[in-house]
């Protein structure tokens with residue numbers, strides 16, 4: 001019998017509910033259970049694909065190509081599992097299937113309503129995930145904050161799910177904020193009390209409360225929450241700010257989270273932590289005790305937003321542990337590099353340059369300058385997706401001498417569109433839906449740097465792009481010193497580029513950051529970090 005844990009949030013968003021969910025999943029996995037996690041996003045979008053990173057943070061991509069909320073990236077990283085589109089339930093998806101069924105006459109003339117039709121569809125989706133992988137435990141993180149109009153059908157559905165499976169098979173964990181007022185310095189429990197009240201008014205009683213706070217909850221604070229929110233004292237867990245997210249599982253475990261959950265759900269796992277926890281602790285130890293230091297420039301276009309490059313940051317963090325090297329990120333808005341002198345100045349104090357993906361013309365010239373700087377100064381550079389495309393454009397402009405070289409995404413009139421839609425895509429573009437998404441096989445040429453990095457001739461990586469290297473220019477580019485060491489199986493799409501003459505000038509059309517895991521960093525990231533270490537050593 002599958003057990004369910006519903007994680008709700010109160011008071012305000014951005015509390016780190018996703019990290020609490022991921023950490024709990026990691027702890028339960030360490031106790032020998034098959035665990036998976038679902039993210040509920042109450043917005044009307046069907047998926048996160050159309051969302052602007054400025055508003056929503058990074059769009060994460062799964063193996064099956066579904067574009068999802070960045071929390072699913074954390075689930076994958078903490079649980080070391082591969083999720084699929086069904087693990088992200090949005091209002092858009094739920095309503096779309098109910099409306100499609102209604103149009104197909106499947107409700108047999110009934111009035112179609114939020115209860116029971118929408119709520120049934122929500123629970124059908126949750127059960128499907130549970131049944132498909134025969135999970136012991138399914139975590140369901142409710143996006144948004146209790147009290148939002150949008151999330152109420154989902155909360156109602158989980159109330160019904162609780163009725164259906166009964167006590168002992170489902171529990172509610174409510175995450176709230178416990179602020180401290182500077183004037184009095186006291187931890188305030190009133191916001192928690194109010195949000196629990198809101199939860200109870202819709203028929204949900206939390207079994208546990210996780211209080212997010214700057215520092216640990218005092219015992220008097222826990223007592224108060226226990227009394228006013230009607231949960232036992234040991235069901236109030238404190239989740240203080242942590243230096244790094246990978247420590248959170250250990251903090252929550254010390255606080256008694258795992259024991260309480262296992263008791264409540266009548267679970268008996270392997271009593272001690274298994275091998276997964278041993279490896280996690282080794283990772284954490286290496287992470288927290290770096291012996292060296294690097295500085296990498298991340299040349300982006302959404303640098304002002306904290307969550308826009310989460311997977312890149314985590315990819316570097318995983319290398320931090322693997323190489324025992326602290327990697328400081330210098331965020332540089334690409335438009336600040338449009339002036340060449342400024343570009344050289346801003347890039348002069350870093351050990352490597354990372355150019356991530358992105359969409360739209362803004363900031364392209366700055367990225368081109370950054371690529372030129374890396375190429376001509378032998379600075380290690382890893383470029384991803386849009387970064388990869390910009391590397392080709394820079395090469396075409398400055399080495400092949402095509403001044404107007406560009407991507408047809410940015411300059412449809414250029415004579416030298418070295419990045420373009422594939423011929424078979426051109427017609428469909430008008431209809432939209434041409435994005436190439438998800439995991440695809442890649443062929444790697446033997447004897448190249450990519451081959452050395454991956455140690456294989458066939459790999460799979462995740463994609464999210466529309467434009468490609470234009471094959472008309474392939475031969476000329478390769479003759480002049482930039483080679484394509486990875487391609488799609490049919491060799492029509494260029495996947496990895498490198499300049500063999502350069503210490504580390506590597507780009508990928510795919511997104512290696514989506515598959516990086518704490519104990520298994522993405523090969524391209526790891527090779528990049530090692531190249532930065534060599535560069536630093538040589539520049540001494």
Ligand code: GLN
Nearest residue numbers: 357358385386465466467
């Ligand atoms: N805008 C480019 C394309 O669509 C790159 C996309 C990306 O970087 N994810 O091909």
